[in-house]
Amino acid sequence: MKKIGVFLCILNCLFLLTGCWDRKELSEIKVVAGMAIDKGENAKYKVTVEALNAAELNTQSASGNAPTLVEGIEGDSISEITHLFNEYYAQLLIFSHMKVLVISEEIASAGRLDFIDFLERNREIRDDFNIIIAKDGKAEDILKIAAHYRKASSLKISPQLDHLLEDWGGDPGMSIINFISELNLEGKEPVLAAVRLKGDVEKGMSTENIRKVTPDAIVEVDSLAIFKNSKLAGFLSLEDSRNYLWIRNxxxxxxxxxxxxxxxxxxxxxxxxxxxxxxxxxxxxxxxxxxxxxxxxxxxxxxxxxxxxxxxxxxxxxxxxxxxxxxxxxxxxxxxxxxxxxxxxxxxxxxxxxxxxxxxxxxxxxxxxxxxxxxxxxxxxxxxxxxxxxxxxxxxxx
CATH class of the missing domain: 3.30.300.210 (Nutrient germinant receptor protein C, domain 3)
Known part of the structure; x- marks a missing residue:
């Protein structure tokens, strides 16, 4: 009886000490902070991701190199594209900490939103990122701007939207679950925050943009994007955005x-x-x-x-x-x-x-x-x- 008790105790310890079957070493992964969806030139979509260079985000280890790496791949399926990024990156991309999804005005106007199905199904992607429309330009350019705050564009835009909503009102704070729900809801059309790139994108991509009192390029919250029948119908002013939020309580x-x-x-x-x-x-x-x-x-x-x-x-x-x-x-x-x-x-x-x-x-x-x-x-x-x-x-x- 004593031997059985010892055996059960050892067996219990083995279960408690087992590791994660899908674990990855920190040196093998790269965290994605933002994703942008544009129309591809030779395919249905072009997906661009902003992957963080962790060493440059730490003040103790920063050496002046680029704080992020931004690359894009074209394809007909968002799912396939996300698994192809090792064409550029040596490390495995992790999407669980994504802060921003940027959709181009061109894609939204055409109603090409079927890629959202992948984002909803993917078990690694959380429901706590901001969805925004890139107005008057490419979505990928929004991710390329070096920002004073945390150096990465996505890490700057996410709190920027949250603080605007908290302090003044201007961002509808739409999660992907709510957006999908309102696309299918009777008696309600969805809206999203719209941002615009102000300045020179080429100069904004440089780390010199961070060192200037007045940046060469900056991403600003511009307006509210209105959808109708699953397509982008137009925009409201920022003040109208506040009025919209007031009506919605x-x-x-x-x-x-x-x-x-x-x-x-x-x-x-x-x-x-x-x-x-x-x-x-x-x-x-x-x-x-x-x-x-x-x-x-x-x-x-x-x-x-x-x-x-x-x-x-x-x-x-x-x-x-x-x-x-x-x-x-x-x-x-x-x-x-x-x-x-x-x-x-x-x-x-x-x-x-x-x-x-x-x-x-x-x-x-x-x-x-x-x-x-x-x-x-x-x-x-x-x-x-x-x-x-x-x-x-x-x-x-x-």
Whole structure:
């Protein structure tokens, strides 16, 4: 009996001490930070990857060499291409830490998005990377720009998008699972953030780009890409992107500029916000109401110098309500007229709130959305005025 116990103990230890069957030594792998999809010249796709040179990302071991290696291969299948990169790289590419997927405007406009099936199926690729559209240029160029922050373009773009969403609103934060879901969703069209390369791509590829106070090239968040019927339909401005997020209840904090007197503006910081949308069938067309409740404080002012004066706070609140009710309504109207694409999910809301009415028009919802009555009401409450109640401008005018 004692021998059996010893045998079982040894057997248990063997199971605990077994290694991973698919392990790879660190010296044998290279981490991919970003992937770009362009139209190939001689094939369906051109896939470009940005692979990190780990030694150059470490301040203690950096020697001034290129922080990343960027190469591209053409082919008809994204899956096959990803296994061919040892044409260029000596190490095995690992995609599990990918931060950015860049899709060219040309590919998105043609609706060639079937490669997403591979990205969703692949067990090594996580669902935590940003998907963006490269506007007015090649997707591969976005990955070639040496950046001040962490030196790699992908490692700069990913937090850039996250911080923009957190601090102002401008990136829809679309994961690949959500994007696929919205491509197939009744009553909602998907959107993605769009970026643009500003400057000279050839100069931006050099490590000298990092050493300059004003870089020769930089990647900027430009706008919001609208999809319709699985194809890129057009773009909205960055401010419209913020309005889109506000309607979707995805704005965390943001800053507003309101014209309080002709040529004079005040800055308002929104600290909290809550959006409720109702959508129902009324008078033979959709009737949509967007109600936004928000609160915040004054960040700076060029008029209404003292909030202690009776009625000043109410003036600020009324200005915010009037100004941004109109701006958000204008964004919706623009999308209705120009694209007839319900990116806001009003159809999805109607499906939940007025199911039978929506099912009658779901096959032509975009047409119905285009003629919908939409009302936007912003209810803003000013909680405080910063650390002072009077502007210094009041004192200098005396």
């Amino acid at each position: 995805d704005v965390k904090t943001t800053s507003l500029s309101i014209e309080c007197e002709k040529g004079d503006f005040s800055a308002i910081r929104v600290a909290e916000s809550q959006t409720e949308v109702t959508s129902k069938w009324k008078n033979n067309k959709p009737s949509i109401h967007v109600g936004i409740k928000a609160e915040g404080y004054i960040e700076g002012t060029q008029c209404y110098k003292s909030v202690e004066e009776l009625g000043t706070i109410e003036k600020y609140e009324q200005l915010v309500n009037k100004t941004f009710s109109k701006k958000i309504a204008d964004t919706i109207t623009n999308v209705q007229r120009q694209y007839e694409a319900d990116i806001f999910g009003f159809g999805e809301v109607m499906r939940r709130q007025d199911y039978h009415a929506f099912m009658k028009v779901k096959d032509k919802w975009d047409k119905e959305f285009a003629k919908a009555d939409v009302k936007v009401d912003v209810d803003f409450v000013l909680r405080r005025s910063g650390i002072r109640s009077k502007s210094f401008l009041t004192e200098t005018e005396k």
